Amino acid sequence: MKKSSTGGNTAPLPVALGAWIALLFLHVPVLIILLYAFTTEEATYSFPPPGLTLRWIGITMGRTDFWQALQLSLRVAGIATLAALVLGTLAAAAVARSRFFGKEAVSFLLLLPLALPGIVTGIALRSAISLGNIPFSFWTIVIGHATFCVVVVYNNVVARLRRFGNSQVEASMDLGANGWQTFRYVIFPNIASALLAGGMLAFALSFDEVIVTTFTAGQQSTLPIWIFSQLVRPRDRPVTNVVAIVVILITFIPIVIAHRLTQESNE
Amino acid sequence: MAYAGIPAVELRSVSRAFGDVRAVDGVNLSILDGEFFTMLGPSGSGKTTCLRMIAGFERPDAGMILLHGQDVSALPPYERSVNTVFQDYALFPHMTVGDNIAYGLMIKKVPVAERQRRVAEMLELVRLQGLERRKPSQLSGGQRQRVALARAIINNPRVLLLDEPLGALDLKLRQQMQLELKAIQQRVGITFVYVTHDQEEALTMSDRLAVFNLGKVEQVGTPAEVYEHPATPFVASFVGISNLVSGEVAQALTGSPAAFSIRPEKIHLAALEACAELDEIAVDGVVRDVIYLGLYTRYLVALDIGVDLVVAQQNLHTSSMDVMAVRGQRVRLIWKREHNQELSASD
Missing domain, CATH: 1.10.3720.10 (MetI-like)
Incomplete structure (x- = not known):
């Protein structure tokens, strides 16, 4: 396998994949909150949101x-x-x-x-x-x-x-x-x-x-x-x-x- | 400043224990005004604890500490007219060199202009001009040492305490700083109380020194006195190298069983046929080991009567080849009786 010439060791693929999955697992729920703060629906959530609005901030x-x-x-x-x-x-x-x-x-x-x-x-x-x-x-x-x-x-x-x-x-x-x-x-x-x-x-x-x-x-x-x-x-x-x-x-x-x-x- | 007759620092039967360890055990010392006084001893001998008690960081369990005749045993460090140069320098890392040096004056609320003038004076004294705005982390070990010195001296203490101040420096720098410290002491005329475990340093710099062992003072004297006339076996072995002879061997050499010490450089390494004068001692042995040290050579000679003596000879006419050839040969050792130093027991 060819190593990158910058000197740093690149992580093997399974490790990198694991790290990314862990990060997504930790932060996707937070992203969902961010997204649905701007949805046009009032009571239920569906994906993708039917529309985006800034109305809720005012409310x-x-x-x-x-x-x-x-x-x-x-x-x-x-x-x-x-x-x-x-x-x-x-x-x-x-x-x-x-x-x-x-x-x-x-x-x-x-x-x-x-x-x-x-x-x-x-x-x-x-x-x-x-x-x-x-x-x-x-x-x-x-x-x-x-x-x-x-x-x-x-x-x-x-x-x-x-x-x-x-x-x-x-x-x-x-x-x-x-x-x-x-x-x-x-x-x-x-x-x-x-x-x-x-x-x-x-x-x-x-x-x-x-x-x-x-x-x-x-x-x-x-x-x-x-x-x-x-x-x-x-x-x-x-x-x-x-x-x-x-x-x-x-x-x-x-x-x-x-x-x-x-x-x-x-x- | 002269305080005729009154010692600058006086310790009267001072003792201090840490748990079961009697770090300082009934020490009496009298340090004269303007003197460069060294407390010499191995680690754990109580010399640093004595210094810390003079500074006020430790309180004696018993006894009294006087500075210029005033009992300061109960005073906190900030009410004593002494300043300390610490082993690790203890510079304030968040302050510049200038602020470090000015710290004592800042606390005393000396006006800024006056402070700046004195700091400039100090920087000149310790030869650090131009480094005023640096932080301690940007200085070399030797420079930090000078800042620590300037920070203490700027307060015009009547006594300056130095706790192994050169311990962290390399040999060359240490020797240079030894001379410089001595010169500064003579210039400012402050009493220096200097702690070290390095006997060479103590001999080089001191007007007088006290040799510490196991919390007690074994001997006080000028470097020459302590070196030439060690009072106890410990002093003889700790200050310089010494041959300690006692019991039957002493009887065989001097006709008396009293213990004595003889310095290696006083012994003459001679050929077997050499004759001794009346006031000399002669004894035969085999050269067991030869250590060539450039300036001189150290020989370990096993005497026929059963002990080893260390002999030092200048390499005046000998090369390393010559001295190595002596190994294994039979020799005669000759020295003057007057160089035997009779010892009293340590305790």
């Missing part, structure tokens, strides 16, 4: 329940991310910087919520919140989301701090900087991109979270829950697809940026 924009759900989701994601940035950074600093009894256990327990199925986290939180007689509200949703957002930020920051080493901190102190000055001038600039990446990932995770939200929400519906409720009422079905595109845009962009940022700093 979506006119629906107040959509705007309420979007606003709630953005607020929840924003506040959960902020809480995660503060708590995750503090936890990472404690684990990476100091030696204390049970440090490994603490590190493991911090990562556990990410591995735990959302349904378990959801039930646990619901029981705990009911036991405490706390009414389900905006804040209970934020608390639920913060459980996994903290982990994402913690994970990013702790990895950066471990690589960063302690001697720069010592150098800063040696040159007369106290703890706060050392954080501001030396630690923060070095972990800023990890914070940004972790924060964006946390935001994206929170924004499309369904399982934990169903357990911790009261009457409110976040955008994903609103979409889910729309499926049982097939009126204006393409509207759901338009909203799905909005969700894709809002979550996809931060994830791409976060990926870029971690990629750059790894070089």
